Amino acid sequence: MENVPFTKRCLRTFCGKLSKEQADDDVRRTMDAFSELGSNDPEFSYVVENDKESKIKTLLWTNGRSKMQYQNFGDVITFDTTYKTNLYDMPFGLFVGVNNHFQSIIMGGVMMREETIERFKWVFTEFIRLMGGKPPKTILTDQGRAMEVAIQQTMPDTTHRWCKWHVLRKAKEHLWPHYTKSSDFRAALHKVVNEMLTVDEFEAAWAELLDKYKLHNNTFLIQNFEVRHKWAKPYFSGKLCAKQTSTQRSESANHLLKGYIPPTCPMNLFVKQYSKL
16 A cells, blocks of 8 residues: 555545546537537527536437427427436436327437426426427326426426326336236236226226225225326327327337447437437
8 A cells, every 4th residue: 555656535636626627528518519410400409507506407409300390299298207328327308209100209308417396397398498389288207296296387288197107017016916927906907097998987997996806995006096187098088199108209219319328428429329319
């Protein structure tokens, strides 16, 4: 140890200095990347939210093609923020829709430092502004509470639908003693969720399910029944959902993005690779 020409404190200070220099350079390079994208696409837009120290809290961007797609097919969108492959471990969200051929279309990307009500309110407000001011008729997300509150406050006339796949995945987690291969409970639950067409049918089938498996006191099922208007198919009769019941399109686009972007990717490279996608 006595032969090492520096102390642990010196090393920490040096690493901190390097990290700050890299971050500052990355922001400059990211702005340069945005300028280059804007020079090739007059409709390219981005908006940045900074904190008191001028560090980026939220970064949202979209392009001319996405704006045009939104005008034609922006009635139903999905939004998911499960992706964190970047240098700063920031959640990345994608706004994804579907066109008249039922192909996925990407409408915008956002990097967020934190997933709070205020951040989501900023994201949804700015996204709608960039897209010309028209909110979607329906938005599908996971069951995040912060996202739910933000949608209620920024898009009060928009139908908010929960991802059915997330609901069923949580059912598997909370009902695992009944969710076994030897039990027919899983098939019975999926039949109620997928095949009931009217509200009366759904509620009668739900009550029958609870009776058959003696689950009247199950907290998970009680809570999900109370919010059934958020995820059960019959409650969306007459609502435009473009055949979408989950956030799968956003998650698939996020998964595809991983093929373009290496782990611990700096922000400027992330932006460039996103544009290629």
